[in-house]
Amino acid sequence: MTLHTPGPESPAPGASAARLIYARPEVLRDRSTHYCPGCGHGVVHRLLAEVLTELDLPAHTIAVAPVGCAVFAYDYLDIDFVEAPHGRAPAVATGIRRVRPEAFVLTYQGDGDLAAIGTAEIVHAAARGERITAIFVNNGIYGMTGGQMAPTTLLGQKTTSSPFGRDAALMGYPIRITEMLAQLPGVTYAARGTIADVGSIGKLKAMIKRACQVQMEGGGFAIVEALSNCPVGWGMTPQQSIEHLKGPVVEAYPLGVIVDRGAVAQPTHDLGCPSPAHPEA
Amino acid sequence: MTGEREPGAQADANRRARVLMKGNEAIAEAAIQAGCDAYFGYPITPQAELLEWMARRMLELGRVFIQAESELGAINMALGAAATGARVMVSSSSPGISLMAEAMSYMAGSGTPMVLVNIMRAGPGLGGIGPSQSDYFQATKGHGHGDYRVPVLAPASIGEAMELMATSFELAERYRTPVMLVADGILGQAMEPVDLRFRTPERQTFDWALTGAAGRPGRVIKSIDLDPEVLERRNLDLQHKYREIARRETRWEGWQLHDADLVIVAYGTAARVARTAIERAREKGIRVGLFRPITLWPFPSHELARLSRHVGGILTVELSAGQMVEDVRLAVEGRCPVAFHGRMGGLVPTPDEVMGALKALKGRVDRIASPERHAHMAPVSRWHEPPERTEAEPWIHERVRRGGRR
Amino acid sequence: MPWAPIVIAEDHCKGCELCVTACPKHVLALDRSRINVLGYHPVELTDAAACTSCAFCARVCPDAVFTVWAAPREELQR
Known part of the structure; x- marks a missing residue:
């Protein structure tokens, strides 16, 4: 069957008023990604590209790429990028933030990067209330290295480094790190969404947009956790991985806005202390 | 200020x-x-x-x-x-x-x-x-x-x-x-x-710096x-x-090298100790000069190699177990003896210690220069085996415990 | 040539079928007779007339292969 398919330049013949409903955002480069079939990173990249475009941010953005599957994010998003050592993206972003107050600063990290090797960096960037937007893709596994257990791996989940399933007695419990971060007064916005279905993807996009707006409005640290899948690492078909995501994963990591303290960071007098040693200060 | x-x-x-x-x-x-x-x-x-x-x-x-x-x-x-x-x-x-x-x-x-x-x-x-x-x-x-x-x-x-x-x-x-x-x-x-x-230093404009991809494709800084x-x-x-x-x-400084028979190679604080030792040595008639690398990398190997053709011996002084001395030996390539003196643990070599090391080096250099020097040389070929171990040698542990220096 | 509301960037498609399950009208399927440059069976639109341009496919696609058009309003009104 041959169908005429209108390109963006040439709408369908005899249908000059055809309306464009959806097109790939321009900032998402027109090339195939290295991600496996069905991988949620592609969805998060696309949402990010859409939001940046809608907020007119690409020309002002300096982004920090992680180590892990998303290490090549700069091949797909046509914005300025710096590579960070494993886990250090929030520190790298802090350096950018402080010397470029006018830039829009973005980090993109996976769960091994952010919730294991980079815990100190993410906690302290959040504690300082750095005006950065952090995108945290949580698929509960180290995908790039072959599907090893991550700090976010569910109890009982089999991975290449927990071949008998994650046992809490031996390997501890999954970390809800976004909830942990939300405790900190420097965090203006923290939310968790997922790429599991069309509705959730819409909500996730709204969260990413809000996290970007927080930074534009002068707020503090903003983080969006995107629960994602890893069909290959989980040993599932893409469709099975989506079902798993909707079931046990979302159960372990509840969806929704965890904290939204408004654009401008709230005063934190309750955490301050008078300094008798330096009365002049 | x-x-x-x-x-x-x-x-x-x-x-x-x-x-x-x-x-x-x-x-x-x-x-x-x-x-x-x-x-x-x-x-x-x-x-x-x-x-x-x-x-x-x-x-x-x-x-x-x-x-x-x-x-x-x-x-x-x-x-x-x-x-x-x-x-x-x-x-x-x-x-x-x-x-x-x-x-x-x-x-x-x-x-x-x-x-x-x-x-x-x-x-x-x-x-x-x-x-x-x-x-x-x-x-x-x-x-x-x-x-x-x-x-x-x-x-x-x-x-x-x-x-x-x-x-x-x-x-x-x-x-x-x-x-x-x-x-x-x-x-x-x-x-x-x-x-x-x-x-x-004058400010430069960098064509690689990340400033936001306005009117140009995105830049990437990566390894x-x-x-x-x-x-x-x-x-x-x-x-x-x-x-x-x-x-x-490559940067380095030479001092009193014009007539030196022996040279001390040292950097940082060790070079300052060496200067004092050199002054004392010269008072005693030993002609010593100082070669002070300012860039440790790139190491001034060529300059040191040239120098090693004209001097009798080199003493390296460091606040370490002997690290730079390896680069000194690589540069000298056996053209003259290279000795080492160092202190560790936060201690600094004294000028007296350096003097002692200089005298020892001078003795060694003089022996090499003497006509009978071949008599002192080891046989050309010798098979070396570590001594057979009988029992744990208690004196080793003893020394380690004492942190003993010779 | 019949009207088609979606453009598929076939060579970016990895045949994950997430769009196939997301499609409420069940008009997407992998074309098992072809293999694209990446080595996958690309997705195809099986019934253009039944497509409502809801763009669910585009929203779930990890590889952003879909461009979605809606028929002109006058056509819908007819």
């Missing part, structure tokens, strides 16, 4: 003024005057005063200062700031520098300019807080993973450290590389009268390349850059 610019005559007077300054503070102020936009640090002895000076001054000047959550945090903040083209500095001491190895490798690989100051203390491990030069290997032989080098500058006085701060920023930006300035704890902690003469061919090409480019640096930026 408070205002960044003071008007007219006052500024001239200040610039000429000689004031007593602590090494750490003088280095910090020199970095500020060299146009350092951002400083990131973490407290560690013996460089804490550098951090403290920055904490006050950088904020007074409206520049960036962050006390990071760790040395990892500090150096990665520097990586981010430097990627945007800012003039960036980090300082620490030995254990902290070890933590920074990772980011240094990334910065060398991605061509990110930055200056790292190491006020060296004694190791290994937590070691002690006394002065040391035991990070020579770490600084000159790689530090982190991968085939890379960083220029390493080693001042021998606080005044020189101030001048070399400006040079460090220049080298970093000219060659797109991290640069290390290493000084032992004495240079960090001691106070010396210094000229308040500062230098601000990764999974294509071996491409990665080898990048490595070859790096090596080419290192050869250029070695050719154009």
Whole structure:
């Protein structure tokens, strides 16, 4: 069957008023990604590209790429990028933030990067209330290295480094790190969404947009956790991985806005202390 | 010292003024005057005063200062700031520098300019807080993973450290590389009268800096390349850059070399001890000169090799178990005897000790020069086996326990 | 040539079938007779007339292969 398919330049013949409903955002480069079939990173990249475009941010953005599957994010998003050592993206972003107050600063990290090797960096960037937007893709596994257990791996989940399933007695419990971060007064916005279905993807996009707006409005640290899948690492078909995501994963990591303290960071007098040693200060 | 610019005559007077300054503070102020936009640090002895000076001054000047959550945090903040083209500095001491190895490798690989100051203390491990030069290997032989080098500058006085701060920023930006300035704890902690003469390297515009992709495609600062061919090409480019640096930026100082029979090779504080020893040796009629590398990498190998053709012997003095002496031997290639004297653990060799080592070296050189020298030489070929081990030798443990020196 | 509301960037498609399950009208399927440059069976629109241009496919696609058009309003009103 041959169908005429209108390109963006040439709408369908005899249908000059055809309306464009959806097109790939321009900032998402027109090339195939290295991600496996069905991988949620592609969805998060696309949402990010859409939001940046809608907020007119690409020309002002300096982004920090992680180590892990998303290490090549700069091949797909046509914005300025710096590579960070494993886990250090929030520190790298802090350096950018402080010397470029006018830039829009973005980090993109996976769960091994952010919730294991980079815990100190993410906690302290959040504690300082750095005006950065952090995108945290949580698929509960180290995908790039072959599907090893991550700090976010569910109890009982089999991975290449927990071949008998994650046992809490031996390997501890999954970390809800976004909830942990939300405790900190420097965090203006923290939310968790997922790429599991069309509705959730819409909500996730709204969260990413809000996290970007927080930074534009002068707020503090903003983080969006995107629960994602890893069909290959989980040993599932893409469709099975989506079902798993909707079931046990979302159960372990509840969806929704965890904290939204408004654009401008709230005063934190309750955490301050008078300094008798330096009365002049 | 408070205002960044003071008007007219006052500024001239200040610039000429000689004031007593602590090494750490003088280095910090020199970095500020060299146009350092951002400083990131973490407290560690013996460089804490550098951090403290920055904490006050950088904020007074409206520049960036962050006390990071760790040395990892500090150096990665520097990586981010430097990627945007800012003039960036980090300082620490030995254990902290070890933590920074990772980011240094990334910065060398991605061509990110930055200056790292190491006020060296004694190791290994937590070691002690006394002065040391035991990070020579770490600084000159790689530090982190991968085939890379960083220029390493080693001042021998606080005044020189101030001048070399400006040079460090220049080298970093000219060659797109991290640069290390290493000084032992004495240079960090001691106070010396210094000229308040500062230098601000000219600002360049960088065609690689991340400024937001306005009207141009996105730029990437990265070290990764999974294509071996491409990665080898990048490595070859790096090596080419290192050869250029070695050719154009090698720095060293000679003193009393014109008639020297023996030469001491030493840098930093060890070079100052060596000077005193050389003065005493010359009083006793032993003609000794000083060869002081200022760049530890690139090491002044060619100059030292040339020198080794004209002298009887070389003594290397370090605050270490003998690290730079390996580079000295590589440069000398057996043309003359190379002896070593060093102290560890935060101790500094005394001029008397150095004198003793010089006399021993002189004896050795004289024997080689004597007609009967062949009588002293070992057989050309000899099979050497370690002695058969019978029992755990208690004296070894005894010595280790006592931390005994011979 | 019949009207088609979607453009598929076939060579970016990895045949994950997430769009196939997301499609409320069940008009997407992998074309098992072809293999694209990446080595996958690309997705195809099986019934253009039944497609409502809801763009669910585009919203779930990890590889952003879909461009979605809606028929002109006058056509819908007829």
